[in-house]
Amino acid sequence: MAPSFLDPQLSTPITTTKHTADTLATPLPNPSLQVTADHNLKCVNAPVYAPKHGEVLLQIKATGICGSDLHFWKSGRIGELIFMGDCIIGHEAAGVVLKCGDGVSHLRPGDRVAVEPGVPCETCFLCNDGRYNLCEDVQFAGVYPYAGTMQRYKVHPAKWVHKLPDNTTYVEGALLEPLSVVMRGMQVAGLQLGRGAVVCGAGPIGLIALGAARASGAHPIVITDLEPARLAFAKEFVPSCITYQVDKSLDAEGNAKAIRALFGKEEYFAPETVLECTGVESSVCTACYTARRGGAVVVIGVGKAVMNNLPFMHISMAEIDLRFINRYRDTWPPAIACMSGGILDLKKLVSHTFPLEKAADALQLCADSSKPSIKILIVDEVDATLDE
Structure with a gap:
């Protein structure tokens, strides 16, 4: 049973009836x-x-x-x-x-x-x-x-x-707040019209990123996840997307190879941008192997403090631009415009x-x-x- 709502100092419901220097009288609990x-x-x-x-x-x-x-x-x-x-x-x-x-x-x-x-x-x-x-x-x-x-x-x-x-x-x-997170990621990523992209993770941020990438004109877009139900929802949310269920039997390179195959055989059509929305180390590694040479991986998800297994030399030799975001800035007005204008539902x-x-x-x-x-x-x- 959830605990009752009690004031942390008084241990009784707040019924303040007059002002102090900092508090405001209100007949309702908070x-x-x-x-x-x-x-x-x-x-x-x-x-x-x-x-x-x-x-x-x-x-x-x-x-x-x-x-x-x-x-x-x-x-x-x-x-x-x-x-x-x-x-x-x-x-x-x-x-x-x-x-x-x-x-x-x-x-x-x-x-x-x-x-x-x-x-x-x-x-x-x-x-x-x-x-x-x-x-x-x-x-x-x-x-x-x-x-x-x-x-x-x-x-x-x-x-x-x-x-x-x-x-x-x-x-x-x-x-608007999670949308702002995604919008900051898109600012950093620089998605382009008609360029392929991958979204790692079909949680709330990944799904918003999927919708935002679609609205930006990125194409084709692949979204990945471990859970079939989340991928099925992603397909309903953005019907034009391609879904990929992460194969636990494969390592990061193996999953990346399978994801890249969805874009065709030519290196030119490999995904230029990967939006990593899980923060999970194995997914970040997969994202780095997935992006085409000279591409960009933007880590939006929150992960553990230290990651020890990033493929450093692959990132270096392929000139993968590994980028990060910290929350957002100057996103609320355009996010409101997107929402109220029907660009994103x-x-x-x-x-x-x-x-x-x-x-x-x-x-x-x-x-x-x-x-x-x-x-x-x-x-x-x-x-x-x-x-x-």
């Missing part, structure tokens, strides 16, 4: 889901904060579960990002503005918005150079110690929320939705490989209001 430092899930009523200068108070209406949420829950870290204590998770989100702090002029209560979860320092040389996705002092929602979006109420800088068009739902707004990826109060159940399902899912979202149907 259910949230935290990952603990000892790899457990904890449901608590989190504090509700008043928006300061340049901030807005949001009701989060939809949050997608990301593979990174599972990584933090199960292992407590992704590379140098380590959970040192309890933290509300979630970063793929959309919601509605409830209150604006001083200095916010472009938003008003009632505006429907998508949340860009990373808040860079805006003062370092990387931020000044426009590469704010590489800022080392970024405050990223759902990464310890910064509270994420699996809660009802969240304060966020107004600069880093984006208005949603009327024809874009909260669920679609939450899908990602609603089909949503296989399950859970109410906020059952967020822990949603993560349990997402982590259970015996129960197939594509994209799981946590939604809050409560019509929240502020009674100050």
Whole structure:
């Protein structure tokens, strides 16, 4: 049974009736889901904060579960990002503005918005150079110690929320974050019209990459995965794609040879670009053998901290351009345009939705490989209001 929602300090439901310096009075609870430092899930009523200068108070209406949420829950870290204590998770989100702090002029209560979860320092040389996705002092929602979006109420800088068009739902707004990941990968990859591409992995990011590659004009496109069911879904999602089930009896070179054969016998037609969306070492190796000589492999997936078996000399001698991305930058406006303009329809990826109060159940399902899912979202149907 999931734990009841209790305030982590008071151990009683929050019923604040007056302001303090930091918190905002509200008659409604703020259910949230935290990952603990000892790899457990904890449901608590989190504090509700008043928006300061340049901030807005949001009701989060939809949050997608990301593979990174599972990584933090199960292992407590992704590379140098380590959970040192309890933290509300979630970063793929959309919601509605409830209150604006001083200095916010472009938003008003009632505006429907998508949340860009990373808040860079805006003062370092990387931020000044426009590469704010590489800022080392970024405050990223759902990464310890910064509270994420699996809660009802969240304060966020107004600069880093984006208005949603009327024809874009909260669920679609939450899908803008994984779409932004893919768009950053495509920026780095430089896909070309009529050039072959491979997508490794038919999980949510891989499927979005498949749809985005198709929209970019890349052709033909092969998508790979271990699971036949995921490949069948990929074929439904983008009928023109070619699917390849990874053969566990073959090594990376063997699978790469079979994938390349799908493009024809001539080296010229071998895939120029591979979007690696799993982060799994064996898949990264396969991707490096799959790309044609002089081609590019863009690693989008999150993997282990150190990979020891990359085919270094093959990458070198074939001049494979092995590239990486770190989140995204300047992607929300074009991602919104893609979604609202009908260029990409990602609603089909949503296989399950859970109410906020059952967020822990949603993560349990997402982590259970015996129960197939594509994209799981946590939604809050409560019509929240502020009674100050």
